[in-house]
Amino acid sequence: MKTPHLRIGVDVGGTNTDGVILNPEKSSGPDRGIVAWKKASTAKNPSDGIFNVIREMFEQSNVDAQDVASVTVGTTHFINAVVEMDRSRLAKVAIIRLCGPFSKDIPVGIDWPPKLRNIICAYRGLVDGGLEIDGSLIEELDEEALLRECEIIKSQGIKSIVVIGIFSPIDIVYRQEERAASIIRDTYPEADVVLSKEVAHIGFLERENAAVLNASILAFARYTIHSFQEAISRLGLRCPVFITQNDGTILPASSAARLPIRTFSSGPTNSMRGAAFLTKDLENREAMMVVDIGGTTTDVGLLLPNGFPRQAAAYSEIAGVRTNFSYPDVKSIGLGGGSIVRRAEGGDLTIGPDSVGYLIQEKALAFGGTVPTTTDYTVLDQPTLGIGDLSLLEKANIAANLPGFKAKVKLMLERIIDTMKTSPNDIPVVLVGGGAVIAPDNLLGASRVIKPNWSGVANAIGAATARVSGVVDFVASTESKSVAQVIEEVSQSAIDKAVANGAARQTVTIAEVESFPLQYIANKSRVVVKAVGDFDYSRTDLLSSTAPVDGDSPLKCQGMDAMEFGRDSIGTELVEESAPSVKQTTVTTTVGIGNYKPNVVNRQWMLSETDLDWVTTGCYILGTGGGGSPYQHMLRLRELLRAGATVRIVSPWDLRDDDIVACGGGKGSPQVSIEKPYGNEILESQKELYDYLKVQPTAVISLEIGGGNGLQGLVLGASSNMDIPTVDGDWMGRAYPVSHQTTPVVYETKATMIPSCIADGNGKVLLMTKARTELDAERAFRAALSTMGSHVGCAKGPIRGADAKRWVVENTVSLAWRIGRAVARARAANQVDAVAESIVEEVGGERSARVLFRGKIIGVERVTKMGHAYGEVVIESTAATAVETATGSEKINTSAAAERLIIPFKNENIYAKKTSASVMATNPFSPKQILAIVPDLVCVMNAQNGEAIGIQEYRFGLLVVVIGITASEKWTSTQRGIDIGGPKGFGFDDLEYVPLGKFTKPKSVIDEFDGAV
Structure with missing residues (x-):
């Protein structure tokens, strides 16, 4: 009996379905082991397209079906169901959280587009359970409560259920998710049960989102994959069927039917894996840029030396839903074979982003159409391609535009390649895809340009060779x-x-x-x-291609006959969903942003959702790398607003001298807050403190404006049991690692915010009634953190209004708002490249702030000492940068030398030092090279969207821009302030503070807009 040895790869794209038959035993030969290949238009039913492509390849090559060892399919079919929000392919989902007292105020789909949330998110149940970060229990699994939730879900007819437990990815002892799933299946055997830990990793809300999306498409995935199997069976194939994953590896069809979300971005990944295969004989395997040029877009990603694509950062968005499962880092531009070419009013040539797509043989000039496309110009430039009718192009009289077209294509490719590079050094560039012929043979920034044979079906080759x-x-x-x-x-x-x-x-x-x-x-x-x-082909337990996927009863595929495989236009056949009735005034256009005025009445600023968005963005930037992400706190505050709460902000100068000003926030590890959703710990600490003091506060102030704590004062003020205004200011003007680095400590040597209280939200409360100094209190609370889940709510002792006015870093909520508005304006105007300069203007201009550096992160080192994250990030400038001229055209600036910026951090960025490799070797601590140092702010932002980047998010290859902002005079006007908040406060006794500039007091939103119409 013959041993099967051939592999078939099929990639089903939006325009084309590509296929290849590969003999891996001959992959080192000149033909790469490629027995046959085919490119065809994608059919509406992708299983028909798969059948036709494989049948035609069989006809080309006379391959015996018994020689085929496997068929691997890459498809975007499942993600399309989500993107199109197609209710015929999406099931309603119930979620059961094993969470103890946490997350009760967080609805499922809290950050989803309302339309998609209304289609999918049907029920949420809370059950005791979950783990702390050290693996200890938050609560035992409450099996009786779980059974009650099952009955409710069953009564509602929901058949897709997600089980998610806090820190379940590290649960190898109690296995709470597995135990809960077993109970659900025994109680409700008709239901599909998805365990969150099988879908994604650490990051509770993002993992839940991914698990819910996965659960919603399970029935459709089973139906679709079963149709793939049937198409392959009709061809006489009796081999295993695999589906490619987002990371370039494969899942057996039965596993893919359980975890279809893992296939969502397999298309670009298949192309990159195919490029790795087609270039594997190159000496000294190194990182390469893969440029996949299709009919509408060019997708660019970095192929690592291990042959797999670089993965995206911690979070990725799918149809507006934030998730955290593995996803390739791919950027796209509107350049493809069908891209439309125009002459702009200013005389410059434009290409795309719109495309004639699959209608190219009707619309393009070379085929008798009337629309100039990149294909037309390429055929004119390369007549030996034999595509279309050259005489039609000569009649169209576009030859005069050819030099400008070639220069534009070259520039567009060079710019996206430079964006994706991880260092200024030249890098090999591999061109794949059906549109690769439009690219030039030489590109700036490329050490060489490689156009391998069979590059047009690289995606199918990637599927066939996936591991x-x-x-x-x-x-x-x-x-x-x-x-x-x-x-x-x-x-x-x-x-x-x-x-x-x-x-x-x-x-x-x-x-x-x-x-x-x-x-x-x-x-x-x-x-x-x-x-x-x-893959181990001796694994007979994974090789069935004809049995129902996942061993499911055929009943689970009933009702799928009405499912459609595609839409002629996205979403046009869906019933429109009305969003929930909410107070929402989000501004998205530059005109809207310019005309927007915050609601300030009688010197009280009533926060809107637009204000909240901008303040959130500004808080993270002011966090100088620390303070934790404000994202979860923004969601909490937004829910309060939508539920009718009022967030009132007052000027510190409107406080009465006898006002009682509360203060609080979170204390602990950002890694905990990523996975353990907030409970009642912040409010609990306040209640316990003021019950002890037997007084009630009349206002609240944030401990720090930087990071997540920048919103905590607003949350406290808006809560129903406090309902007090929040002061437009804080005790830091930024973020600091420890709470004794505050302005009250600058002005008073004794402890001024004692008594203080911390609570973990799960029954543990620690009240400190006496301490000599704030540092003593800080050390005691830090020592208790590890036994309280490493994250607590903290209530600092109240301050009199008179003292608050002496110590406050004023108008910092206003400052965060202005910074966030600048970022929003830049995005709306598509001018993110200039967002740093806009922020500089908002904080006082060049005399108070400046852009310090632009480049890419090339190194990150992290260690933990005494509970704090220490380390440094190294950023390297880009040697070649694409810039726009005043007329809107682009050019490449190659004069920039490759310099480096080093930023040490201790939870927050400490200083920014500009240097080079040679200087680093001779005198790494030269003070003359320090551009900014604490207490001045060193803020690192994502150069591609203007968002802040926290130190936990620093990663190799990220494009960043760094700005410096002069600190408040509350820190710099006294030696004590400089000692506490400056380099000595971070352990750098040998460094001196040198001001970046002159501090400019932030302009108050209340003063500017009070009474404005």
């Missing part, structure tokens, strides 16, 4: 083991997981390793390891 993976994301103890030993153990777990997923053990290697020490948690590190290997 099996196993990923482990775990929080491990380093108390008795070194980090290296922990990584070795987690790596072995990843290898075992890859083998369990179908990899042959002898082929498995470690592809990626990441390690993050956790703040405020002794001897704990988060370790993420990915292992990959070739």
Whole structure:
């Protein structure tokens, strides 16, 4: 009996379905082992397209079906169902959270587009359960409550259920999600149950979002994958069917039917994996840029030396839903074979972003149409391609535009390549896709341009050659083991997981390793390891191609006959959903932003959702890398606004001297807040403190404006049990690692905010009634953190209104609002490149702030000492930068030297030092090279969207812009302020504070808009 040895790869795209038959035993030969290939228009029913492409390849090559070992399919079909918000393909989902007292105020789909939320998010149940970050229990699983939730869900006829537990990805002892799923299946066997830990990793809300999307398309995925299997069976094939994942590896069809979300971005990944295969004989495998030029867009991604695409940052968005599962870092521009070419009013040539798409043979000039496209210009430039009718192009009289067209295409490609590069050095560029012929043979920034044979079907080749993976994301103890030993153990777990997923053990290697020490948690590190290997074809348990996927009863595919495989136009056949009735005044256009006025009445600023968006953006930028992301707190405050709460902001100068001003916020590790949603800990700490004091506050102020705590004062003020105004100011004017680095400590040597209280929201409350200094109180509370879940709500003792006016860093909520407005304006005007300069203007202009640096992160080092995240980030300037001229045309500036900026951090950025490799080697601590230093603010922002980047988000290759802002005179007017908030306060006793500029007091929103109409 013959041993099957051929592999078939099929990639179903929006325009074309590509296929290839590959003999891996001959992949090193000149033909790469490619037996046959085919490119055809995508059919409305993708299973028909798969059938036709494979049948035609069989006819080309006379391949015997018995010689085929596997068929691997890449498809965007499942993500299309979500993007199109097609209710015929999306099921309603119930969510059961194993969460103890946490997340009760967070609705499911809190940050989803309302239309999609209304289609999918049907029910939420809360059950005791969940873990702390150290693996201890928040609560035991409440099985009786779980059974009650099952009955409610069953009574509502919901058949897709998600189970999500706090810190479930590290739960290897109690296995609460697995236990809950078992109980649900016994009680409600007709239901599909999705475990969140099988879908994504650490990050509660994002993991829940991904799990809910996955659950919603399960029935459709089963139906679709079963149709794929049937099409392959009709061809006489009796081999396993695989589906490609987002990370360039494969899932057996049965697993893909359980986890269809893992296939959402397999198209670009397949092209990159195909490029890796077609260039594998190059010496000294190095990182390469893959440029996939299709009919409408060009997708660009970085192929790492391990042959897999670089993954995106912690979060990615799908149809407006924020998720955290593995996703390739791919950027797209509107350049493809069908892109429309025009002459702009100013005389410059424009290409795209609109395209004639699959109608190219009707619309393009070369085929008798009337629309000039990139294909037309390419055929004119390369007549030997033999595409279309050259005489039609000569009649169209477009030859005069050809030089400008070629220059524009070259510039567009060079700019996107430069954006995706991780260093200024030249890098190999691989061109793939059907539109690759439009690209030139030389590109600035490319060490060489490679156009491999069969590049037009690289996506299908990537599918045929995809491997099996196993990923482990775990929080491990380093108390008795070194980090290296922990990584070795987690790596072995990843290898075992890859083998369990179908990899042959002898082929498995470690592809990626990441390690993050956790703040405020002794001897704990988060370790993420990915292992990959070739599929083990002896695994008969994974090879069935004709049985129903996942062993499901055929009943679970009933009702699918009405499902449609595609839409002629996105969303046009859907019934419009009305959004919930909410108070919402979000401004999205430059005209709207320019005309928008905040609501200030009688010197009280009533916060709107637009204001909240802008303040949130500004708070994170003012966090100088620390303070934690304000995203979750923004969602909480937005829900309060939509429920009818009023957020009132008052000027510190309108406080009465005898006012009682409360203060509070979160204290602890940002890694905890990412996974453990807020409960009642912030409000609980306030209640316990003021019950003890037997007084009630009349106003509240944020401890720090930077990061998540910048919104906590607003949350406290808006809460129903406080309902007091929030002061437009804070005690830092930024974020600092510890709460004794505050302006009250600058002005008073004794403890001024004692008594203080911390609460973990789960029954533990610590009240400190006496302390000599704020530093003593800080040390005691930090010591208690690890036994309270490493994250608590903190209520600082009240301050008299008279003292608040002496100590406050004033108008910082106004400052955050103005910074956020500047970012919103830049985005709306498509001028994000200039957002840093806009922020500089908002904080006082060049005398008070400046743009320090632009470049890419090329190195990050992190360690944890005494509960704080220490380290440094290294940013390198870009040697070649695309810039726009005053007329709107573009040019490349190649004169910029490759310089470096080094930013040490201790939870927050400490200073910014400009240098070069040679200077780093000779005199790395030269004060003359320091551009800005604490207490002045060093803010790192994402150059592509203007958002702040926290130190936990620093990663290799990220494009950033760094700005410096002069600190408030509350820090710089006295030596004590400089000692506490300056370099000595961070342990840099050998460095002196040199002001960046002259402080400009932020302009009050209340003063500007009071009574404005």
